Structures are given as C-alpha cells and as structure tokens.
Amino acid sequence: MQGAIFDIDGTLLDSMSMWDHAGEWYLERLGHKAEPGLGKILLPMSMEQAANYMREKYCLEQTNEEIVSGVEETVSRYYREEVLPKPGVKEFLTQLRNRRFVMAVATSSSRKEVEAALSRCGLKPFFKQIFTCTEIGAGKDKPDIYEAALSCLGTEKTCTWVFEDALHAAVTAKKAGFPVAGVFDEASEREQEELKRVSDYYLKDFNDFPAFYRIASGAGE
Structure with a gap:
C-alpha cells in the first residue's frame, strides 16, 4: 500500500x-x-x-x-x-501518515465546505490535495476523480486504496482497477451487504486499523 x-x-x-x-x-x-x-x-x-x-x-x-x-x-x-469526523478517523489517518502513505480527498461536495470542515476538525494536513466532482467535471459514476487523485499522489493504482461508503462510487473505483475499502454508514445501510461484496476490505468503523493494514499491505502483491 x-x-x-x-x-x-x-x-x-x-x-x-x-x-x-x-x-x-x-x-x-x-x-x-x-x-x-x-x-x-x-x-x-x-x-x-x-x-x-x-x-x-x-x-x-x-x-x-x-x-x-x-x-x-x-x-x-x-x-x-458542526460536522464531526467519524470515530477513529484521526487516529486511522495518523497511522497511515506514520507509514509514509500519501493521501487525497475525492468528494462530490463543494471545495469551500469540505476545506472548512477538514480544517476545523484538524484533518486537512493529512491530505496532499482535495478533488471535487464539480471541478473535475464528472460525478462518481465515472472514474475521472479517482484517476486525477492518483496522478497527484504519484502512486501505483494497485497500491492506492479508495475509501467509499456509497455503493455506486465503490463500484466505479473497483471497475477502474483500484482496491476498494467499503466504509459503513447508517445513511446507506440498505446497500451495505452489496458494498461488502464489492469491496476488497470492509470497515465497520475506523478502529480496526491493524486488520485493515494486514490486508492492504499485500494489495499490490
């Protein structure tokens, strides 16, 4: 990874x-x-x-x-x-950064709101760049935003994980050749079984970093 x-x-x-x-x-x-x-x-x-x-x-x-x-x-x-990170997020990102992984954001929301939220929550410094669907000119039914983020990170696709809670976005990233980590969210609970099936790893929450890392470390092998 x-x-x-x-x-x-x-x-x-x-x-x-x-x-x-x-x-x-x-x-x-x-x-x-x-x-x-x-x-x-x-x-x-x-x-x-x-x-x-x-x-x-x-x-x-x-x-x-x-x-x-x-x-x-x-x-x-x-x-x-008001918005808060999910439990364990900051610790999870810290673990990745400590292992010298580079990270980016790919979001359907607007840059202004995302930057404000990430800054207030202390998460913005973890990311090399923020990419938005509006600026890319395509939604997550197309892989454009993931490909742009990959180019910015300069990493190999098979060693660059995409984290998504939405099934349609996870499917797009998977079809484009990225390893996918599905993330549980109550708002998309009806999609979770299918998200588990599509994903290379499924996170119920962000507190199981050791288990995820064992899987992710071998993704490019």
Missing part, C-alpha cells in the same frame, strides 16, 4: 444525516415547523423542485432562488461549525 483516496461525506465525516435535515433546519430559521419525514420527501428532488415544494407547502414569501440560497447557507454553516 502506497496511497489512499478518501470520500468525505459518510466516509470520513459523519455528515449524511445533515441532508435529511437541511430543509427542516432552514424552515426552522424562518419560524416554520417542518412536517415529519421532510428529508425523505425532498431527497429525490432537485434543489429547484425542493425549493418549490417548500415555498408552496409552507406558503413562503421567498422566491425559489432565495430558498435554494438559504438551504445552501444552512448546509455551509453545518460544515463550518
């Missing part, structure tokens, strides 16, 4: 529940009580559709554009002030 590429949301940061509550928190700021299960209602919608739903459902005076901006600010504030 020479390097590692880490997803952020649901992998390093315990942030996926935020997406269930962003609309609710925004409405609370406006003095409205959200209906039960609002996050599940909004999840399949685009930002514009979600804004229109909230405007009509809660008789908001704001335009759709103002609602989208308000929800985005709610999300941004959460990253800047």
Whole structure:
C-alpha cells in the first residue's frame, strides 16, 4: 500500500444525516415547523423542485432562488461549525501518515465546505490535495476523480486504496482497477451487504486499523 483516496461525506465525516435535515433546519430559521419525514420527501428532488415544494407547502414569501440560497447557507454553516469526523478517523489517518502513505480527498461536495470542515476538525494536513466532482467535471459514476487523485499522489493504482461508503462510487473505483475499502454508514445501510461484496476490505468503523493494514499491505502483491 502506497496511497489512499478518501470520500468525505459518510466516509470520513459523519455528515449524511445533515441532508435529511437541511430543509427542516432552514424552515426552522424562518419560524416554520417542518412536517415529519421532510428529508425523505425532498431527497429525490432537485434543489429547484425542493425549493418549490417548500415555498408552496409552507406558503413562503421567498422566491425559489432565495430558498435554494438559504438551504445552501444552512448546509455551509453545518460544515463550518458542526460536522464531526467519524470515530477513529484521526487516529486511522495518523497511522497511515506514520507509514509514509500519501493521501487525497475525492468528494462530490463543494471545495469551500469540505476545506472548512477538514480544517476545523484538524484533518486537512493529512491530505496532499482535495478533488471535487464539480471541478473535475464528472460525478462518481465515472472514474475521472479517482484517476486525477492518483496522478497527484504519484502512486501505483494497485497500491492506492479508495475509501467509499456509497455503493455506486465503490463500484466505479473497483471497475477502474483500484482496491476498494467499503466504509459503513447508517445513511446507506440498505446497500451495505452489496458494498461488502464489492469491496476488497470492509470497515465497520475506523478502529480496526491493524486488520485493515494486514490486508492492504499485500494489495499490490
């Protein structure tokens, strides 16, 4: 093992529940009580559709554009002030760094929020570079972001692990030739059995570094 590429949301940061509550928190700021299960209602919608739903459902005076901006600010504030790493993450990254592994971030979230969260949580110094899907121009249904991170790290692909909690992203990395470490997250619990099957190693949490390292050290053999 020479390097590692880490997803952020649901992998390093315990942030996926935020997406269930962003609309609710925004409405609370406006003095409205959200209906039960609002996050599940909004999840399949685009930002514009979600804004229109909230405007009509809660008789908001704001335009759709103002609602989208308000929800985005709610999300941004959460990253800047509240989100926490998953248990054991900092110790896990320290173990990798002590063994001279180079690391990068590959995320679907925006650079501003990710950098703010990683800096506040003391994790940013572990990473050589941060790559975002927006800047790369492709989502994680394509391997572009992993290939860009690999090029930056300068490591061999078969010795560079991709850490992901989302099944579709793990499948993409695996098909591209990377060894994959699946990471448990409650938000994607229904995908976990399939994620285990796809992954070369599966982490229930970040406290089992010795077991992971034994597997990872032989990945390039």
